[in-house]
Amino acid sequence: MPSSAAMDAGALPGRPAGEPAVLAITGCSVHLPGADLPGALDRVLPAPTSGPGSRSWAVRASAASCPPEQAATLLGRKGLLAKEPATRLALCAVHRALGLAAGQRARDPLRPDTAVVACSNLGNVGTVVDIVRTVAAEGGRAVSVLAAPSASSNIVASTVALWFGFAGPNLMVCSGRAAGGDGLHLAGLLVRAGRARRVVLVAAEPDDPVASALYGGPLRAGSGCVVLEPAGATATLATVAPAADGVVAPSAAALGLWGDCYGALGVVDLAVAAHLVAEEGQPQVKVSFDGAPPGRRAVLVRAEA
Amino acid sequence: MTALIASSSVLTCLGSGKRTFQAVLDGRCGAGPLRHARAGALNVTAGYHIGKDDPERLFRARTWLVRCVAAALRQAWIDPRRQRVAAVVGTGLRELASVEAWALDPGAGRQPFPVDRLDFGAAVPGVADVVTLSNACSAGGHALAVAQDLIELDVADAVVAAGVDAMSRSMLAMIGRVAPAPTEQVRPFDADRTGVLLGEGAAAAVVVPEDSTQAARPTLGRLLATGLSCDAQHQTAPDVDGIRRAMSDAFSRVGRAPGEVGAVVAHGTGTALNDPAECAALKAEVLAAGADPLITGVKGAVGHTSGAAALVNLDIALRILSTGRVPPVVGLRRPLPEGEGMRFVVGEQARFEPRRRIVQTNAFGFGGVNAVTLVEAA
Numbered sequence: 001m002p003s004s005a006a007m008d009a010g011a012l013p014g015r016p017a018g019e020p021a022v023l024a025i026t027g028c029s030v031h032l033p034g035a036d037l038p039g040a041l042d043r044v045l046p047a048p049t050s051g052p053g054s055r056s057w058a059v060r061a062s063a064a065s066c067p068p069e070q071a072a073t074l075l076g077r078k079g080l081l082a083k084e085p086a087t088r089l090a091l092c093a094v095h096r097a098l099g100l101a102a103g104q105r106a107r108d109p110l111r112p113d114t115a116v117v118a119c120s121n122l123g124n125v126g127t128v129v130d131i132v133r134t135v136a137a138e139g140g141r142a143v144s145v146l147a148a149p150s151a152s153s154n155i156v157a158s159t160v161a162l163w164f165g166f167a168g169p170n171l172m173v174c175s176g177r178a179a180g181g182d183g184l185h186l187a188g189l190l191v192r193a194g195r196a197r198r199v200v201l202v203a204a205e206p207d208d209p210v211a212s213a214l215y216g217g218p219l220r221a222g223s224g225c226v227v228l229e230p231a232g233a234t235a236t237l238a239t240v241a242p243a244a245d246g247v248v249a250p251s252a253a254a255l256g257l258w259g260d261c262y263g264a265l266g267v268v269d270l271a272v273a274a275h276l277v278a279e280e281g282q283p284q285v286k287v288s289f290d291g292a293p294p295g296r297r298a299v300l301v302r303a304e305a
Numbered sequence: 306m307t308a309l310i311a312s313s314s315v316l317t318c319l320g321s322g323k324r325t326f327q328a329v330l331d332g333r334c335g336a337g338p339l340r341h342a343r344a345g346a347l348n349v350t351a352g353y354h355i356g357k358d359d360p361e362r363l364f365r366a367r368t369w370l371v372r373c374v375a376a377a378l379r380q381a382w383i384d385p386r387r388q389r390v391a392a393v394v395g396t397g398l399r400e401l402a403s404v405e406a407w408a409l410d411p412g413a414g415r416q417p418f419p420v421d422r423l424d425f426g427a428a429v430p431g432v433a434d435v436v437t438l439s440n441a442c443s444a445g446g447h448a449l450a451v452a453q454d455l456i457e458l459d460v461a462d463a464v465v466a467a468g469v470d471a472m473s474r475s476m477l478a479m480i481g482r483v484a485p486a487p488t489e490q491v492r493p494f495d496a497d498r499t500g501v502l503l504g505e506g507a508a509a510a511v512v513v514p515e516d517s518t519q520a521a522r523p524t525l526g527r528l529l530a531t532g533l534s535c536d537a538q539h540q541t542a543p544d545v546d547g548i549r550r551a552m553s554d555a556f557s558r559v560g561r562a563p564g565e566v567g568a569v570v571a572h573g574t575g576t577a578l579n580d581p582a583e584c585a586a587l588k589a590e591v592l593a594a595g596a597d598p599l600i601t602g603v604k605g606a607v608g609h610t611s612g613a614a615a616l617v618n619l620d621i622a623l624r625i626l627s628t629g630r631v632p633p634v635v636g637l638r639r640p641l642p643e644g645e646g647m648r649f650v651v652g653e654q655a656r657f658e659p660r661r662r663i664v665q666t667n668a669f670g671f672g673g674v675n676a677v678t679l680v681e682a683a
């Protein structure tokens with residue numbers, strides 16, 4: 001069995017085999033165009049204390065959440081042609097979680113130690129349906145070759161890898177509403193198995209007409225990202241570990257205030273929780289994963305001990 | 306702790322795993338006319354279909370997956386009610402074919418679509434922990450990697466690594482869009498190859514820990530490692546360095562040498578770009594280390610089964626280990642110049658000797674996602 005410093009660092013001494021380990025969150029972002037994050041938090045949290053920093057991240061996050069058609073203002077213009085809204089939203093979330101300035105490109109040498117776990121269910125359905133409708137109406141020659149990569153459902157994960165140079169394992173999770181919880185589960189495995197020193201967990205869903213019709217209800221287009229490393233990493237914002245029963249502060253359900261992001265909701269909630277711990281003074285926040293199987297339905301995000 | 310493959314169940318256009326292996330040994334090709342309605346508009350005329358039913362019937366992939374998973378669990382003597390069982394399902398195209406049928410229906414929008422059936426979360430009876438990984442043409446290999454991690458980290462007692470894909474019209478359209486002329490048959494590593502065709506397929510393998518209780522239980526082979534990498538170079542074109550990283554990752558994870566490889570079940574898609582890149586990577590990582598493996602591949606016989614392809618390759622690898630026979634590359638007559646010096650199995654089956662050597666299987670996908678698996682006799 002392979003062993004590595006990463007795996008050893010990720011395991012707590014004395015834990016029984018099989019119990020998931022603690023991970024460090026070293027970056028996070030919430031990218032929900034049009035959502036009122038500060039207002040939503042006001043509804044579930046005590047009024048912010050005065051002084052700098054109070055809820056300021058939520059104000060900044062709301063302001064920085066450009067809609068997908070304006071992603072060039074954040075990401076730079078080059079390379080966005082034919083990129084779908086969910087892919088753009090995912091790129092924006094990763095860009096911000098890495099702390100890059102507007103227009104800054106971070107693609108120096110390839111990073112084989114960095115894995116990508118992306119979650120999306122409806123990201124490419126608009127393009128897929130557009131392709132088959134075009135073929136039906138005008139024939140196959142009328143389809144743009146630029147749409148080819150999006151016929152494959154891993155377009156979000158592979159585009160994030162390509163854009164930022166993340167050359168480690170690349171996983172695209174399409175498991176419905178449970179995708180966010182599954183994504184965190186897989187990210188933990190990649191670290192503990194020594195497959196990656198850093199995992200960029202990102203989730204995005206669009207709200208285009210095809211996606212909404214398939215979903216059968218209103219969607220909130222948006223994305224979230226958390227950067228995960230073995231516990232003890234420098235620049236740790238918060239830690240995430242399996243939740244013990246009965247620890248809820250504030251309630252996880254209250255975090256679903258920004259509309260239904262479907263497969264992106266789990267990672268968005270995780271990123272909000274990390275912000276609350278790192279910048280709002282919350283000691284711990286429980287995040288539940290709707291649709292997750294028994295044993296990994298909730299995690300606890302807390303300040304580093 | 307290492308992991309074992311307790312069972313493997315496969316369904317391709319040529320039938321079960323056993324039938325498929327025999328057909329490939331015999332050099333048979335399962336390609337036939339593409340049966341989709343209005344196929345002419347797609348510029349794709351051939352495909353590798355399972356059965357005789359309508360290829361646009363809804364949720365076909367799910368029925369194949371359920372069948373393979375149930376068979377694999379049964380053959381492995383695994384009871385999900387009594388053991389911690391998880392499943393990882395790899396798929397390139399999910400049930401997008403059903404989404405397309407829904408969208409092309411004039412009544413689309415009026416009929417609700419069961420969005421929870423776009424993935425395979427509920428498709429593994431008796432198993433609650435099911436993750437759907439949509440990792441393009443190497444999805445099954447990624448599922449196998451995660452399955453081994455779950456076993457080695459003792460998160461589960463048994464993990465079903467599965468893969469499945471039907472054909473989507475959108476993927477057929479893109480294949481037709483970039484092909485100068487329709488391809489009749491996939492011809493991996495042939496100098497005159499004309500491109501890829503899709504194959505319908507499903508596969509499931511059960512991964513279990515190698516421990517003292519295993520002696521009395523079914524075992525098909527030892528799962529040494531699956532190496533993973535992402536090229537991060539190009540959206541669709543393969544990259545030799547990225548493929549090499551997946552290969553070296555596999556060997557270093559298990560601490561074995563590439564010189565031990567006795568046979569390779571290659572990805573071999575018969576496209577202009579894949580086959581030379583795969584040859585270059587094999588030469589640099591495996592042949593350069595002193596190995597001179599027999600090289601085979603099955604896509605000429607069963608088409609590109611996308612999400613199932615890595616696990617179809619795994620099944621072939623396990624049968625090479627158990628029978629000592631390496632099937633020929635169906636569709637290969639004259640190897641490509643980039644493959645000079647490589648021992649492709651052409652025309653007739655070859656002997657796999659000595660039997661203790663490693664069999665390597667390759668799977669690469671859109672977006673540069675690579676999975677390389679190593680197995681040996683248990």
